[in-house]
Amino acid sequence: METFDLIVVGAGIVGLSTAWRARKAGARVLVLDKGATAYEASSRATGLLSLCGASPLEAPLAQEAEKLWDRLDEDLGYPTEWSQKGRLWVAITPAELDELKVTFQTFQRTYDDFELVDAQTCRSIVPPLTPDTLGGLYTRRSGNANPQRTSQAFAWAFQDLGGEIREHTPVLEILAEGGKVKGVRTPQGEVHAASVVVCAGAHAAPLLAPLGLEFPVAPVRFDAFVTTPLPPLFEAALVVHGLAVRQTLRGNIHLNGGPHEWVEAGVANDMPKPVTPLVRNIAKRLIEVFPSLRSAQMLRSWSGILDVTPDQATVVHPFDTPSGLIACSSAGHGFGMAPSLSVALSDLALHGKTDMPVAALTLDRFGKLPKDWRRAWNWQAGNYNT
Amino acid sequence: MSDQIPLRVTVIGASDAGCAIALKAQAAGHRVTLVDEHPQTMGQMSFDAPWFYGAALPAALMNANAVAQVVLEANPGIFACSEAGVDVRVGTIAWGAFQNGPNSRHIGVPKVGLVSAEGNELLDHDVLILAPGVRDFVPSFRGADLPGVFGVKAGVAFLDLYQCYEGKRTLVLGTSSRAVDFVRRAIARGVEIVGMVEPGTAFAAGDAARDEMAALGVPVHYASALLAAEGKVAVTAARICDLSGGAEMAVDCDSLCLAIGVLPNIEIPAAMGCRMRFDAGVGSWLPKTDAAGRTSLENVFWLSSFANGGADPKVVLEAMAEGGAMGDVQPAPQAASDQGAYLRSWIDALYASGGGAVTLCKCESVTRDDFLGLAPPTYLHGGLRHPQSPVTGPEGTGPRVHQDLLKRMTRVGMGHCQGKRCRDEAALLLSLRFGIGLEAIRPGSYRFPVRPVDLSLIATAEPAGLRWSYWLHDPEPVLE
Incomplete structure (x- = not known):
């Protein structure tokens, strides 16, 4: 049985940057994706960092990202085409x-x-x-930066440190046992890890649902x-x-x-x-x-x-049960946030805590969200937001 | 679907197959629109798609009206369709095709996006017939961007369609039947063919064609490859080399016809999401079709001499009336072709003799070596920290190379020709360099529009129901 410290589900920019951070911190990390690297939201990103001035929840994390962006090319060793031009x-x-x-x-x-x-x-x-x-x-x-080049820069930097990305390897199920996460099941069999971070964009909801976990994302x-x-x-x-x-x-x-x-x-x-x-x-x-x-x-x-969350702000949620499972949605602006968001996710996965300002970004803020929120708001498949 | 006569039928491409089915469908009482991008504007011709016109567009093409007249007269199929009452749209690009699907439920009736110098429209259809013909396969070599270099389809168009061929002494790359056909047409118009270049030791189009060329006095350089087109402002000579000994010689010529092969235009079915297969014989990805030309998408047909022999129009007509998509069990008979091996032998020879410093991607000025080494584009003025390999997948579990990754990192295939000039050679180079079969190299995604289109022509005001005010959201209910 293969065993890792951390399995990251999703090879988009958030998953890849999280994997790179965790690998840099010495963890044994595996990234799994149902398709190729950066093929969903990360390939569509415009490549802007938003300072999230309209969202007091997220602005602190955006400001941390801004600092990290400035030295990202050097840290990664690959060009992202970042330019801070306002x-x-x-x-x-x-x-x-x-x-x-x-x-x-x-x-x-x-x-x-x-x-x-x-x-x-x-x-x-x-x-x-x-x-x-x-x-x-x-x-x-x-x-702003080149989103596709940036995702690949994270992928290469992660692989340069010995990290492994398996493309075309979907996670079919997240495994938990005795209140703790145990790993994942893929078509090639089970892979085990102490922590699993779900950076699968909109796919997080159907992945988490079988565990009885609701992840509100549309x-x-x-x-x-x-x-x-x-x-x-x-x-x-x-x-x-x-x-x-x-x-x-x-x-x-x-x-x-x-x-x-x-x-x-x-x-x-x-x-x-x-x-x-x-x-x-x-x-x-x-x-x-x-x-x-x-x-x-x-x-x-x-x-x-x-993937869009009900308040259009980032979600970073470490689940109590099963422990060791963390889910993330970057609500349509993960590109700019990835440098700091990945620090938070890596910290939480490896140490259970982080200095990054993500405490307000858990699912707890959706306590009053109606169960049928997508229907109630007309956010169901087939509707436009007009 | 058979009770829905007349069907609205849109045929894209006034190829032989396109015209034949358009006529047949019109005669059966359907309402047929036939769309063809020719005659192209000079702006469109400068994008080298579908035919590689190269850097020298004859001045005669500037008279658009005269050109249109000549082009229509040169295609009896279009003329017959027009006479029969088919709604013929020439000089019109079918830039995209749209239908409802899992993540797009607002298309309504399937439609094709058309754009011409007059503007754009969305045309509804019940049946879509794609018969878009072929494009030139153009390999890279030094001097490939010089005026006087063109592909065989463009060459034939200059000779017979536009009647403005400007070469006097032409060297032909390849000894395929296309090359032979070009030589016949060129000589008929008084052009001197100074030679044909062939990397193999036999004449590709066979002994009879070989003897015919000999009788016409056309010398053939066997076991040879092209090193460079030479000249300061236009082609004045071609440098060729002997592949066994490496001896070089200059051939005096003012034009160079690249007649190695042609490939089917697959960008519309690929971008629509038709299921594709790699055809080693043709050397290209093709939509999966059955013998009637049905693709995996409902009521979408793809007709090509490379796949289903252009399909008998009678069979296609019956299938149209039946409706539906191809079943799982009736693939079209494979067309016998050894073009794939021939293209490979050419790229092998040009790579072996020309080396890695030759510009592969003309739009973005990327060399073969920089492409294969995933080097960042020159405007970034930097290298990679570690050498990286484009091979990302293990054997046997799916694509081993994604050309999209190479596109994104090197920009090969991202330029204004939309990859039409370089993508196939790029795949062959990857195959040769890394020893991976072409079927395990996932081609770069095709995108709409399938030709670059002027924003002023395609811009359309949104209907009232589709107005949007913000990126990304309108205000949504607040949680409280």
Whole structure:
């Protein structure tokens, strides 16, 4: 029987970074994934670090992540394309401007380095913005990186330390005995470990359900695309007109957006991630924001499934029973949080405690969540969030 | 489905198979739309898909109206369809195809995304027939980006479709039947064929073709490979080498036709999620189909001379009326082809003689060695801490190499040609270098749009019911 100190379920950015941290701390770690490395939400990420100014629960963890991002390339030994060039929220309609003012007030409760800026300032930070720009909210902090390169950097750094990733090896069942986690069952048999960390995105819910554990997470499908490479236009990441946008170092404009569609997750299979005609609508919004991109091309579109929690904030939950089992959902923004989230998960798995600010992120905050919350909120598969 | 006559039938590709089934379906009373991307705009031609036009687009192509006329007259199939009342859309790209599935339940009636210079639309259908023809297989070598280098399909198009062939002295790579066909057409138009290059010791298209080429005075360089296309601003010579002794010689020419092989256009069925299989004979992944061309997706057909002999239109028509997807038990007979081995012999020869420093990915300027070593792209100005291998899977349990990993890390296949020029050679290089069968190399994901499309043409306002205001969420109920 194979035995490890820690089994990480899910080879996305959160699982891989957790595995790397734990391996660095000397643990024997195995990562299992039903598919290939970084093929679900991690391949769809826009690559932004959010400071989570609107979420007092998460902002402390985001700030820890920000510190760690700055030295991540060096720590990992592989380039992530991280650049800390600020973040800009832009309003191009009066209603959006009003909302930004409210957002600003919310952010001010957590941060003092965000500022409301006028249209001219917006356009000096991001010159191709439409003349219809009315104003924005800006911080020099925050940044963006290449999500696929970053996930792989964690994978390689983990493997350089002797860590093992088994792709196409689904976890069919989490095993527990006498109130303690015992390991997992895969199609190739059982693998045992003292700790199991579930970083399986939306798949966490069906994995945990057979143990009688409810994990409130709703998967969504989201469309994304890149344009053909363009000359350098701007460095800050943007949230504008219902889109999240960055320009990659290569020059492609990379964006996400659109109404998202609630879907269902299974345990063992790669989830189909169909692109939909929504990309036409996203394209329309993009050229409303950047009129000069009219003559650029949509080069490639893809879609991903990501996991959203009821309050859209990260969950880190060490279960009392079975002990040794920890589950995580990064609620659609795991990319930016992974550097600090992984410290917390690794600490909790190996030592049962952590200095990272995750105590408020357990499932305990959902005590009043109705059992049929997805139905009650229209978050069921087949609905859009419109 | 048989009671639903007329069916709305969309045929993509005015290939022989596409035109034949369009005519047959129209005659049977169905409502047929035939879509073809030709004639392409020069902007689309510059993406080298599906045919590798290369860096020299003849000025004659700038007269779009004249070109359109010539192209339509050159395809009697389109003409016949048009006469028969088929709704013919030329110069129109089918950039994507959509239907309801487990994680996409809002498509409604299955539809195809069409885009042309006039704009875009979603066209509903009951039956989708994919007959999108072939694209050029173009290997890498030094000087491959020089004006005057083109693929055999592009060469034939320059000669006969657009009638604007500019080469006077052309060297042909390969001795396949495609190469022979090109030579015949070129000589008929007064082009001098200065030679054919063949890595093997026998003429690939057989002895009769060999004798025909000899009678036409075309020299064949056996056991040879191309080292480089040479020239400052355009091809002025080709350097070839003897594979046994390494002796080099320069061949005086102004154009280079890459006639090693052609591959079926599979991007639409692959991106739609049709089940695929690797066909060693063809040297390509193909959608699984039965003899009537049914794929694994309901009411989606794929017709190709590489898979089901283009399927008898009568059989396809019956299958359309029956409806459904292919069963589990009736795969199409495999087309006899040894192209896969031929492509492999060429890449083997070019890799052995040209080495690893040759640019593999033209869009992103990545060499063969940098690709195989997973080197970060040059704009990052850095190497890897440790050498990394693209082989991530053990033998026997699934894909051993994911080309998506190599795409993401090296950018080979991420450029504006969407991998059409390099992806197949990239897989062959991986196979040769790491000793892994092509069937264990999972190809890079195909994505919509299957051609780069102008944002201004594809942009569409969202319908009222699909407006969204925030990334990622609208405000949701607060927990209290």
